[in-house]
Amino acid sequence: MSSNSLFDRNKTVFAGGCWRDGSGQDLLKVFNPSTGEVVAKVPSGGPSDVDDAAAAAANAFGSWKSVPSVTRAGYLRAFARGLADRQEALVDVQMTVNGKPRLEAEIDVGDAIATFDYYAGLADGLDERQDAPVIHAGGEHLGRVRHEALGPVGMIVPWNFPLVTSAWKIAPALAAGCTAVMKTSEFTPLIELVYGDIAAEIGLPAGVLNIVTGGADVGIAITEAPEFRKVSFTGSNMVGAKVMQAVAKRCLPIALELGGKSPIIVTEDADLETALDCVMGGIYFNAGQMCSATSRLIVHDDLEAKLLEGLVERSRATKVASPFEEGTEMGPITTRAQFDKIREYLDQACSQGLDCLTGGKAQADCAGNFIEPTIYRNVPHEHHIWREEVFGPVLATTTFRSDEEALRIANDTRYGLVGSVVCSDPDRGKALCDGIAAGQIWLNTPQIVYPESAWGGFKASGIGRELGPWGLSGFQGVKHVTAPC
Numbered sequence: 001m002s003s004n005s006l007f008d009r010n011k012t013v014f015a016g017g018c019w020r021d022g023s024g025q026d027l028l029k030v031f032n033p034s035t036g037e038v039v040a041k042v043p044s045g046g047p048s049d050v051d052d053a054a055a056a057a058a059n060a061f062g063s064w065k066s067v068p069s070v071t072r073a074g075y076l077r078a079f080a081r082g083l084a085d086r087q088e089a090l091v092d093v094q095m096t097v098n099g100k101p102r103l104e105a106e107i108d109v110g111d112a113i114a115t116f117d118y119y120a121g122l123a124d125g126l127d128e129r130q131d132a133p134v135i136h137a138g139g140e141h142l143g144r145v146r147h148e149a150l151g152p153v154g155m156i157v158p159w160n161f162p163l164v165t166s167a168w169k170i171a172p173a174l175a176a177g178c179t180a181v182m183k184t185s186e187f188t189p190l191i192e193l194v195y196g197d198i199a200a201e202i203g204l205p206a207g208v209l210n211i212v213t214g215g216a217d218v219g220i221a222i223t224e225a226p227e228f229r230k231v232s233f234t235g236s237n238m239v240g241a242k243v244m245q246a247v248a249k250r251c252l253p254i255a256l257e258l259g260g261k262s263p264i265i266v267t268e269d270a271d272l273e274t275a276l277d278c279v280m281g282g283i284y285f286n287a288g289q290m291c292s293a294t295s296r297l298i299v300h301d302d303l304e305a306k307l308l309e310g311l312v313e314r315s316r317a318t319k320v321a322s323p324f325e326e327g328t329e330m331g332p333i334t335t336r337a338q339f340d341k342i343r344e345y346l347d348q349a350c351s352q353g354l355d356c357l358t359g360g361k362a363q364a365d366c367a368g369n370f371i372e373p374t375i376y377r378n379v380p381h382e383h384h385i386w387r388e389e390v391f392g393p394v395l396a397t398t399t400f401r402s403d404e405e406a407l408r409i410a411n412d413t414r415y416g417l418v419g420s421v422v423c424s425d426p427d428r429g430k431a432l433c434d435g436i437a438a439g440q441i442w443l444n445t446p447q448i449v450y451p452e453s454a455w456g457g458f459k460a461s462g463i464g465r466e467l468g469p470w471g472l473s474g475f476q477g478v479k480h481v482t483a484p485c
């Protein structure tokens with residue numbers, strides 16, 4: 001049994017400032033994907049917990065939106081400190097439950113801390129930025145503009161970066177003056193409960209932040225709760241469409257952070273080491289379980305052989321093992337269902353004769369969900385490995401001869417979340433970055449996301465932006481007041 005108290009939960013609903021038993025019928029089993037063992041069984045919340053939490057959020061809204069924004073900033077900084085104080089326990093949970101290598105688990109905690117600190121900074125000056133004057137033509141009237149909190153909001157998050165996706169919603173919402181009810185993923189229900197621990201510890205007013213564990217029934221209850229003024233969802237396109245339909249019945253604002261099938265373009269003049277780092281990081285970080293995975297490599301004909309040789313060599317040398325083993329670079333797939341889905345893709349690719357340069361299968365003789373780093377060369381552009389989000393360490397490659405062709409291939413997708421470009425010529429690099437239809441592009445750098453960045457997709461990758469000032473304004477309504485001079 002672990003000595004980490006974050007695993008020992010019998011109360012997994014935080015509503016109205018109190019921990020309580022979940023009303024759900026099921027126990028949520030939490031697995032260690034490196035071994036297949038169950039590491040915790042936690043009671044699930046149910047739809048009635050959402051009702052109570054939404055009522056608590058609605059009750060708390062009036063006073064929370066009215067406290068000085070510097071006071072809200074103080075609470076956000078206290079969240080950041082609370083996370084920092086629990087750093088080691090949080091890293092341990094993510095290594096155990098998500099299978100993240102230590103460095104990646106540490107990056108997630110650092111990201112969540114930075115997000116709370118960043119939005120504390122934006123909240124600091126929020127009141128001062130209110131009532132900005134607007135001069136109207138004719139000189140008879142003067143306007144003033146306010147950015148006001150939308151109200152109580154419902155939030156639904158997935159399992160692949162649980163601490164981070166939740167921070168990206170909670171921090172800006174609370175900074176804006178909104179109150180929130182967040183549903184955690186049924187597969188990783190433990191980690192976000194830490195936000196309830198911290199809320200209780202720092203004396204966050206009751207009802208400002210509420211957390212409910214559970215599955216689709218709890219998610220549906222979030223989309224249906226009449227108290228919410230917005231629903232913010234991160235997850236798959238399939239569920240995102242259901243959330244959109246449910247919320248559309250009440251014509252509410254919605255934010256959707258969905259999937260991707262993102263391109264990485266490597267030109268013939270690219271620095272080889274940089275290209276290798278960017279391609280490897282873009283597909284093997286978090287074992288490829290990233291909405292932002294650059295799973296389609298589009299490399300210039302003249303560099304293909306050299307780049308693929310380096311990628312195969314590095315992929316074969318990547319240590320895939322439990323994060324608790326020394327030197328592990330890539331961990332397991334977090335859920336068995338996702339592991340099975342990836343294996344299906346690999347089996348089909350094999351039977352359809354795709355050119356597999358390395359990997360292409362699960363690790364043999366092992367109870368964990370380990371998939372070998374996999375590269376398919378010269379994948380037809382209509383193949384599902386090229387078009388669909390595999391959500392695993394599976395890279396598909398193709399080649400190009402002209403930049404127009406590279407961009408045409410890059411943009412031939414229903415998604416538009418991110419893109420990467422590796423290119424030594426600055427003008428050409430800029431033109432390629434500007435030509436990709438996606439919300440975040442990296443040039444000659446592995447994926448790094450700053451709190452000041454914008455995060456969100458073009459096309460079917462979503463609606464709205466998280467992070468940066470856009471993350472804050474996503475929880476605000478603009479009010480214009482017109483009065484005689």
Ligand code: NAD
Nearest residue numbers: 157158159184185215216219220235236239257258259291
């Ligand atoms: P998922 O869509 O299966 O589940 C997401 C959440 O929705 C979970 O909490 C789930 O319980 C809940 N849910 C399920 N059915 C629901 C319903 N009918 N109504 C309301 N909620 C419901 O996604 P997942 O498998 O947990 O996560 C992987 C997906 O998330 C990938 O597609 C990935 O690209 C995407 N993702 C996107 C971003 C981004 O920022 N764009 C970030 C992380 C993950």
